Amino acid sequence: MGHDHVATPEEPLAERLRARGLRLTAQRRRVLAAVTALEHATPDSIGARLREEAGPDGPAPDTSTVYRNLELLERLGLVWHTHLGKGAPVYHVAEHPHLHVVCSSCGDVSSVDPGILDGAAERLAAEHGFTVDVGHVALTGACRACRQRSESS
Amino acid sequence: MGHDHVATPEEPLAERLRARGLRLTAQRRRVLAAVTALEHATPDSIGARLREEAGPDGPAPDTSTVYRNLELLERLGLVWHTHLGKGAPVYHVAEHPHLHVVCSSCGDVSSVDPGILDGAAERLAAEHGFTVDVGHVALTGACRACRQRSESS
DNA sequence: CTCGTTGCAAAGGATTTGCACAAGT
DNA sequence: ACTTGTGCAAATCCTTTGCAACGAG
Numbered sequence: 001m002g003h004d005h006v007a008t009p010e011e012p013l014a015e016r017l018r019a020r021g022l023r024l025t026a027q028r029r030r031v032l033a034a035v036t037a038l039e040h041a042t043p044d045s046i047g048a049r050l051r052e053e054a055g056p057d058g059p060a061p062d063t064s065t066v067y068r069n070l071e072l073l074e075r076l077g078l079v080w081h082t083h084l085g086k087g088a089p090v091y092h093v094a095e096h097p098h099l100h101v102v103c104s105s106c107g108d109v110s111s112v113d114p115g116i117l118d119g120a121a122e123r124l125a126a127e128h129g130f131t132v133d134v135g136h137v138a139l140t141g142a143c144r145a146c147r148q149r150s151e152s153s
Numbered sequence: 154m155g156h157d158h159v160a161t162p163e164e165p166l167a168e169r170l171r172a173r174g175l176r177l178t179a180q181r182r183r184v185l186a187a188v189t190a191l192e193h194a195t196p197d198s199i200g201a202r203l204r205e206e207a208g209p210d211g212p213a214p215d216t217s218t219v220y221r222n223l224e225l226l227e228r229l230g231l232v233w234h235t236h237l238g239k240g241a242p243v244y245h246v247a248e249h250p251h252l253h254v255v256c257s258s259c260g261d262v263s264s265v266d267p268g269i270l271d272g273a274a275e276r277l278a279a280e281h282g283f284t285v286d287v288g289h290v291a292l293t294g295a296c297r298a299c300r301q302r303s304e305s306s
Numbered sequence: 307c308t309c310g311t312t313g314c315a316a317a318g319g320a321t322t323t324g325c326a327c328a329a330g331t
Numbered sequence: 332a333c334t335t336g337t338g339c340a341a342a343t344c345c346t347t348t349g350c351a352a353c354g355a356g
Contacts, residue, residue, distance in 0.1 A: 023330045023335060043321080062338045067321065069336095083236050087320060087345085101283055112281065119272035120292075128265065129297030130254055136293040139273075144282030176310060176355050196345080215313045220346065222311095240320085240345060 016076045027061040031069040032093075035079050040100075040109050041091045043067055080135045084109060097135040103143035105150070110143075169229045180214040184222040185246075188232050193253075193262050194244045196220055233288045237262060250288040256296035258303070263296075 014024050034046045047066050054060040073079045081091045084102050098111035114134040124130045167177050187199045200219050207213040226232045234244045237255050251264035267287040274285045
């Protein structure tokens with residue numbers, strides 16, 4: 001402490017790129033920063049944010065670059081993605097694994113302690129030899145608000 | 154017992170359609186039959202199967218009809234769908250809720266006893282007021298085979 | 307007959323790909 | 332310099348929609 005550390009994991013990015021002979025580009029930094037800043041980042045929302053940050057004139061990374069770099073960042077182990085229903089891959093930084101919980105009525109997404117799955121994970125490992133990837137899990141269902149709304153019908 | 158019952162839930166289909174003033178068409182019967190027969194039915198695989206069944210000359214339901222009817226069958230409560238990763242919604246008959254487990258390396262999908270999630274479901278209900286929809290859950294991870302393969306590297 | 311359904315074709319949205327040029331190292 | 336990365340445009344893939352003809356009730 002005392003150092004002016006940036007919140008974004010820039011050093012890991014630089015290191016891991018170098019380790020593979022890949023290059024640290026402005027676009028890669030920006031995409032990672034966007035995923036870090038956004039809570040439930042979709043390729044679209046990331047693109048939008050980058051366009052905002054760049055202003056109406058400044059150049060923002062191309063959509064294809066966003067996709068390519070999200071894939072790369074995931075290979076580097078810096079971000080993870082989950083599918084929350086239809087065509088919406090959601091990216092988040094890999095640091096703290098979340099478990100995503102999605103309400104199918106209102107679409108609300110919240111993050112939950114992954115420990116909640118420990119029991120299920122153990123049983124799957126024991127009974128099926130399957131190792132659950134907790135960071136990628138999305139649970140669908142009804143949130144409190146929507147549940148009450150439908151109960152009163 | 155004794156009756157020659159078909160395995161496909163045709164009567165429920167007819168009933169539920171009639172109850173809503175909708176019509177029982179050959180296409181609807183065929184789509185439901187295909188979902189029943191296929192284990193992890195995607196709109197695509199359903200279309201393919203219907204095309205097979207019809208032969209190279211016979212008329213198979215159009216893709217758009219497959220989509221429309223899957224949606225309808227789901228509204229009628231006869232089938233459920235889940236998203237197993239990217240662009241592949243998987244349909245199955247609603248009778249016995251499964252929990253889907255997908256290996257992210259080999260893509261293998263298997264069905265598991267939903268009871269495995271009971272603990273997690275209870276905690277989510279108690280701590281977050283969230284009711285998990287077990288039929289829609291897909292768990293990602295590594296299957297035994299792929300895990301061993303990667304351990305030996 | 308009447309209105310829900312279908313097929314066809316075209317529209318859409320999201321993601322990927324080929325390629326020449328730009329840019330890290 | 333050498334090779335990777337980027338932007339752009341076109342190509343795909345999956346899904347939805349408009350509309351005239353069709354067919355179940």
